[in-house]
Amino acid sequence: MLTALARIPRRLGALVPGALALLALGGCAVKHPTGNLVRGKQLFVAKCAACHTLSHAAATGTVGPNLDDAFRQDRADGVKSTSIEGLISYWIQYPNKQGVMPAMLYNGQRAQDVAAYVAHVAAEPGQDTGALATAVASVSQKPAVEKNGTVEIDADPTGQLKFLASSASATAGNVTLRMKNMSSTPHDIAITGGGLNQVGAVVSGGGVSTVTASLKPGTYTFYCSVDGHEAAGMKGTLTVK
Numbered sequence: 001m002l003t004a005l006a007r008i009p010r011r012l013g014a015l016v017p018g019a020l021a022l023l024a025l026g027g028c029a030v031k032h033p034t035g036n037l038v039r040g041k042q043l044f045v046a047k048c049a050a051c052h053t054l055s056h057a058a059a060t061g062t063v064g065p066n067l068d069d070a071f072r073q074d075r076a077d078g079v080k081s082t083s084i085e086g087l088i089s090y091w092i093q094y095p096n097k098q099g100v101m102p103a104m105l106y107n108g109q110r111a112q113d114v115a116a117y118v119a120h121v122a123a124e125p126g127q128d129t130g131a132l133a134t135a136v137a138s139v140s141q142k143p144a145v146e147k148n149g150t151v152e153i154d155a156d157p158t159g160q161l162k163f164l165a166s167s168a169s170a171t172a173g174n175v176t177l178r179m180k181n182m183s184s185t186p187h188d189i190a191i192t193g194g195g196l197n198q199v200g201a202v203v204s205g206g207g208v209s210t211v212t213a214s215l216k217p218g219t220y221t222f223y224c225s226v227d228g229h230e231a232a233g234m235k236g237t238l239t240v241k
């Protein structure tokens with residue numbers, strides 16, 4: 001298998017000098033303060049995690065390549081993090097034109113921060129620690145419980161592809177799932193199971209999405225129906241008794 005770095009010159013063809021300049025640029029950004037890595041992780045989770053797996057970021061997207069696997073060989077070959085960073089920042093700007101990865105999801109400093117974070121953790125064993133461990137809000141282990149027919153299951157306010165609860169419970173009857181989304185990443189709330197599939201409005205920036213259904217006892221799945229979000233983990237289980 002080709003390493004991620006080995007693929008670059010082939011794709012670039014005549015553009016190689018530009019690529020080398022970009023790689024060199026990445027190489028200059030050697031000393032990223034932790035703040036930038038923290039921001040990079042938040043930005044990665046917000047816009048890249050839907051499509052890519054990266055274990056340190058708890059990202060499980062499967063549309064694009066697994067970024068731990070993509071850089072494992074480069075790490076084993078001793079390729080420097082700064083070179084990997086240059087490649088990632090290049091990819092953010094110039095993804096495969098025939099591919100599905102949108103270009104310029106981030107630019108400038110934000111692109112650099114994301115690249116620095118991915119280069120810092122891709123194919124590295126272990127988990128994020130310190131400021132990086134708390135960079136993104138964690139999902140509550142407590143289930144969201146229905147009150148007066150409504151279950152409140154809010155979206156992660158920092159734009160991660162997550163609800164703040166991964167499980168919920170309700171009593172049978174008319175149940176409304178209500179999701180507030182403070183982030184700028186669009187989300188909805190939807191419910192499926194028992195032959196039912198209902199989807200609420202897509203909202204962002206403080207908007208509220210609701211979905212109401214008459215539920216029999218059983219197990220249902222609540223999820224965000226925006227492309228890639230459920231696959232990235234934006235879903236949970238609703239138990240109706």
Ligand code: HEC
Nearest residue numbers: 004047048051063064065070088091095096099100101105
């Ligand atoms: C809509 C899905 C999608 C999103 C969002 C996305 N990517 Fe990708 N990415 C892909 C796909 C698919 C590929 C494989 C190449 C292609 O077909 O474009 C890819 C390739 C890559 C590669 C090259 C990996 C290799 O094997 O060489 C890197 C690095 C990468 N993406 C990083 C990112 C980063 C960082 C972000 C966030 C800024 C991001 N991607 C957002 C789908 C996505």
